[in-house]
Amino acid sequence: MRKRRRFLEALAVGAAGVAGCLTDDQPSTTTETGTETTATTTESVESRLADRFDTVVDMQDLHGIDGTASTRIDGALQKRAGDDTVFYFPKGRYRIGSVLFEDVSNFGFVGDDATFVLDQPGRHVYMGFRRVEDVLFRGFKADNSADNMAAWLDFKTVGGTNVIKDYTVTDFDDVEGRTHGFTLMIEGGDTSLTVENVDLSKGVTTPLRRSSSARRTSSTRNGSPAR
Numbered sequence: 323m324r325k326r327r328r329f330l331e332a333l334a335v336g337a338a339g340v341a342g343c344l345t346d347d348q349p350s351t352t353t354e355t356g357t358e359t360t361a362t363t364t365e366s367v368e369s370r371l372a373d374r375f376d377t378v379v380d381m382q383d384l385h386g387i388d389g390t391a392s393t394r395i396d397g398a399l400q401k402r403a404g405d406d407t408v409f410y411f412p413k414g415r416y417r418i419g420s421v422l423f424e425d426v427s428n429f430g431f432v433g434d435d436a437t438f439v440l441d442q443p444g445r446h447v448y449m450g451f452r453r454v455e456d457v458l459f460r461g462f463k464a465d466n467s468a469d470n471m472a473a474w475l476d477f478k479t480v481g482g483t484n485v486i487k488d489y490t491v492t493d494f495d496d497v498e499g500r501t502h503g504f505t506l507m508i509e510g511g512d513t514s515l516t517v518e519n520v521d522l523s524k525g526v527t528t529p530l531r532r533s534s535s536a537r538r539t540s541s542t543r544n545g546s547p548a549r
Contacts, residue, residue, distance in 0.1 A: 364412055367434065375430060376406035381416065389414020391439040396421050405429065408458070411436035415465070420473075422450040427482065429454060433461035437492070440466055440473045448473035455513075456482035459489070467493030475504035483514050490521040 371378045386393050394417045403423050408430035419442040491503050503522030508515050
């Protein structure tokens, strides 16, 4: 696996320095019609992502994907995944079944008010990361509201500086038995993972299961698996 560390010069340990990608303090402007909008355009976001990643994939530039959840994105993701690659999701809804990414480094998912519409019934991992390094995952909601739906994110990193930030599981699942919002595993003495602004509080249906939900902000280095 190639180990790319170009972005570490500008990245402090923690989510505050995530290579300047989609910072939370973007200035706002007002259009002639009085509608407030951010000054950060899709082009400028992609330009900033390109400072870290060799390949920036705008999901709405791909044929058949328009942010309306009209088609699954699984195949498009698997086909284009690789080292030094980031998927950028403009505002919209994106239908997903189940995808797995293995042995990639300097890899990312960045959303701008983007929602994953989960589309595979039952309990399953809708997005898995195995033996990955230097991953940025930020700015998504997971819509768990369909009948018989309980999908989660599974993240297992073996190196580098990893960030999961601004992630929410929305609505309720109706699957009986134990489920997870996501699962985490970290290997390696120098591996770090920062988790910030993650909200799983609406991903349950009963008082018993609600009590185990969590909103978590943490930074872990070579820790035990977290659930």
